[in-house]
Amino acid sequence: MTKKDCIFAAPRPAAPFAFTAEVAGVFDDMLDRSVPLYRESLRRQAQLAARFYREGTRIYDLGCSNGNFGLALGAEMGARDFSMVAVDNSAPMLDRYRARLAATAFGERIVLEEGDARQVAMANASVVVINLTLQFLPLEDRDALLARVHEALVPGGVLLLTEKVVDGDAALAELEREFYYRLKGENGYSQMEISQKREALENVLIPETLAAHRARLERAGFSAVTVWLKWFNFAALLARKAD
């Protein structure tokens, strides 16, 4: 049974949002109610990862949290062998991932690494997943990470990048925010929860425009980029390294 996210339901002292044990304890409910099409996105990313995975290579999941992508991938891969490195700098998240993995038949295929995605060593990758994580890294660190991702990918390998985004047009950005907060309200969050979460995420979650993401992917060396899913201010991209 997933514990309900009530973290911001009562007035609390302003503090930067962090992936603490408290957040890890309600994470699935938080994402199911805060990220549009979260489960659809995970399911299709697992299918895409299975489609592009090459035997003898690795998959990297940067900012893996409690393993929702890893478990979806394991189910999708079935009896197929694979090797994945799942990285996160939140110990409480990895504790949960480890416990969930122990109950699966593919636990040996996923190595959990507690560390900073900006420093993780990567090589011989056919798939790299960065699902709602780049947005939490300082802007000045994002180019270097994506350049290392491109370098680590084998020819034809793919990066699956999902981000909260902001429209370059101020009026459209406002419209997207309006619909996003409408979604949160429909999912049971109060105006207090919505506004306290927004304040906590200020300068912690730094969204960019799709144009900025595309330009960075091009600088990193990716020539083929598609937006395969978009919902107002959330977008999922697939970037493929040339053969």
Ligand SMILES: C[S@@+](CC[C@H](N)C(=O)[O-])C[C@H]1O[C@@H](n2cnc3c(N)ncnc32)[C@H](O)[C@@H]1O
């Ligand atoms: C919104 S969650 C990602 C959701 C997750 N990828 C999924 O598919 O459900 C962001 C995650 O990134 C992690 N994170 C943030 N900054 C990080 C960093 N510098 N290095 C590694 N993990 C980081 C957080 O601990 C958190 O688990």
Ligand SMILES: O=C(O)C(=O)C[C@]1(C(=O)O)C=C[C@@H](O)C=C1
């Ligand atoms: O932007 C918000 O209000 C969100 O709750 C989004 C978001 C995210 O995109 O990662 C922020 C923090 C949590 O990880 C859950 C969802």
